[in-house]
Amino acid sequence: xxxxxxxxxxxxxxxxxxxxxxxxxxxxxxxxxxxxxxxxxxxxxxxxxxxxxxxxxxxxxxxxxxxxxxxxxxxxxxxxxxxxxxxxxxxxxxxxxxxxxxxxxxxxxxxxxxxxxxxxxxxxxxxxxxxxxxxxxxxxxxxxxxxxxxxxxxxxxxxxxxxxxxxxxxxxxxxxxxxxxxxxxxxxxxxxxxxxxxxxxxxxxxxxxxxxxxxxxxxxxxxxxxxxxxxxxxxxxxxxxxxxxxxxxxxxxxxxxxxxxxxxxxxxxxxxxxxxxxxxxxxxxxxxxxxxxxxxxxxxxxxxxxxxxxxxxxxxxxxxxxxxxxxxxxxxxxxxxxxxxxxxxxxxxxxxxxxxxxxxxxxxxxxxxxxxxxxxxxxxx
Numbered sequence: 248x249x250x251x252x253x254x255x256x257x258x259x260x261x262x263x264x265x266x267x268x269x270x271x272x273x274x275x276x277x278x279x280x281x282x283x284x285x286x287x288x289x290x291x292x293x294x295x296x297x298x299x300x301x302x303x304x305x306x307x308x309x310x311x312x313x314x315x316x317x318x319x320x321x322x323x324x325x326x327x328x329x330x331x332x333x334x335x336x337x338x339x340x341x342x343x344x345x346x347x348x349x350x351x352x353x354x355x356x357x358x359x360x361x362x363x364x365x366x367x368x369x370x371x372x373x374x375x376x377x378x379x380x381x382x383x384x385x386x387x388x389x390x391x392x393x394x395x396x397x398x399x400x401x402x403x404x405x406x407x408x409x410x411x412x413x414x415x416x417x418x419x420x421x422x423x424x425x426x427x428x429x430x431x432x433x434x435x436x437x438x439x440x441x442x443x444x445x446x447x448x449x450x451x452x453x454x455x456x457x458x459x460x461x462x463x464x465x466x467x468x469x470x471x472x473x474x475x476x477x478x479x480x481x482x483x484x485x486x487x488x489x490x491x492x493x494x495x496x497x498x499x500x501x502x503x504x505x506x507x508x509x510x511x512x513x514x515x516x517x518x519x520x521x522x523x524x525x526x527x528x529x530x531x532x533x534x535x536x537x538x539x540x541x542x543x544x545x546x547x548x549x550x551x552x553x554x555x556x557x558x559x560x561x562x563x564x565x566x567x568x569x570x571x572x573x574x575x576x577x578x579x580x581x582x583x584x585x586x587x588x589x590x591x592x593x594x595x596x597x598x599x600x601x602x603x604x605x606x607x608x609x610x611x612x613x614x615x616x617x618x619x620x621x622x623x624x625x626x627x628x
Contacts, residue, residue, distance in 0.1 A: 251612075252609065252613075255608075255609045255612070256609065259602070259605045259606070262605060263598070263601050263602055263605060264370070266597070266601050267366075267369075267370060267373075267594065267597065267598060267601070268366065270593075270594070270597060271362075271366050271369070271594065274588075274590070274593075275362055277588075279588060280333075280335075280588050280590075281333050281382050281383075281587070281588045281589065281590065282326070282329050282330060282333060282335070283588075284383075284587050284588050285329060286326075324350060327350055327357045328350065330357065330359075331350075331357065333382060333590075334360065334365065334368075335359065335360060335365070336357050336358060336359050336360055337357075337358055337360055338350060338355050338356070338357060338358075339355065339356055339357075339358040340352065340354050340355040340356075341354040341355070369594060373594075373595070373598045376389075378591065378595035378598070378599070379591040379595065380591060381584075381589055381591055381592050382587070382588075382589045382590070382591060382592075383587055383589055384589075388591050388592055388595035388596070389595075391580065391592065392577070392580070392595075392596060392599070395575060395576050395577050395579075395580045396576075396577070397470060397576075398470065398569065398574045398575060398576025398577070399576045399577045399578075401470060401491050401494075401495070402491075402494060402495060402498045402568065402569075402574075402576065405491060405495045406495055406498045406499045406502060407502070409495070409499055409503075410499055410502045410503050410506050411506065413503060413507075414503055414506035414507040414509075414510055415506070415510050415546075415549065417433065417507050417510075418506070418507045418508070418509070418510025418511040418513075418514065419510060419511075419514055419537070419542075421433060421434070421507070421511040422510070422511045422512075422514035422515045422518060422545075423514075423518075423537065425511075425515060437503075437504045437507055437508060438504070440500050440501070440503065440504045441500075441501060441504035441505065443500060445497055445498065445500060445501060445567065445568060446497075446567040446568065446571060448496075448497050448500050449493070449494070449497035449567070449568055449571045449572070450571065452493045452496060452497055453467065453493065453571065453572075456493060457493060465489065465490070465492055465493050466489065466490050467572070467573070468572060468573030468574075469490060469572075469573060469574070470487060470490050470491065470574065471483075471486055471487055471490060472486050472490070475487075493572065494568055494569075494571075494572045494574060497568050497571075497572075498568055506549070509548070509549060510545075510546075510549055513545045513546070513547075513548055513549060514541060514545040516545070517541045517544050517545040518541060522540065523536060523540065523541060526539075526540050547615065550614060566578035566579060566581070566582050577596075580592065580596075581593075581596065584596075
């Protein structure tokens, strides 16, 4: 098993490198980079020159009272400084130059950095877990992700735990009573729940329970109320739980349906096998057969898939759910980064989450062995 884990760990490096390379190459063909985003904002926002470019000197902002520079055409010096700031170019000075490298010096010129070199520089930084700083927010990528993480932790953790706590007992019950009226009407509810889009269900919850047309039982936005920091600890907990009921329910609906049917079908497959008939023939009680023999084998695929399911719900935080309930999480962060071409956020999060996803894949395999020691990946290899 140790050799198998080592092989999987060694495969993480080329796999992650390939993922990053493909996505980096795709961005080279997408029109509109961060420089173009800044220029587009300058056409409508005079203050954006100083706020977004963030560099000093006369090349960034013209003298006050003369109108913003975007109205008269941007000087080449300003564009050059933007490209240098975003890492698309660098300042190269003549041999023997001893001063501070600057475009204002006649001995220095701007030189474009090739895409291949930019990619290697980026990967070198990422290997040391240096993810850089957001282009437009003046905050490190790691700090930005940590700032948005509470929303994703809330939606992912609670949705996954509740889905397992409800779906596994329900799936077992449906398998035991397969074909009964209980199985029929619960299947109808599950199929209907799976067919309802999450965002539509979220709107329904909001209209009915959040002050739309019927009840005003739950708040509309955020994870906590104003002044939450001053609440006593028990009120903090109740306020937090009060806020997450609707978004977690909306996030839960599709995962709940999928996991319930997966559990039922897994148990049905095991119940029909010969060893179950043998155990019943020996006079074992139905509960002993179900939970002593069937449960371990049937739950193999469900339990072992927990890390992957949790990762999918955790980092696949629904953008629409966040938007509807005014939750500023990883979903909205990824969307804004893509729209703004905020490459450090895009590639930094892609690298981190891609690495976590590959590691979770290895953990899932270990879970299979933990649940059923008869599985031997080393012998299979």
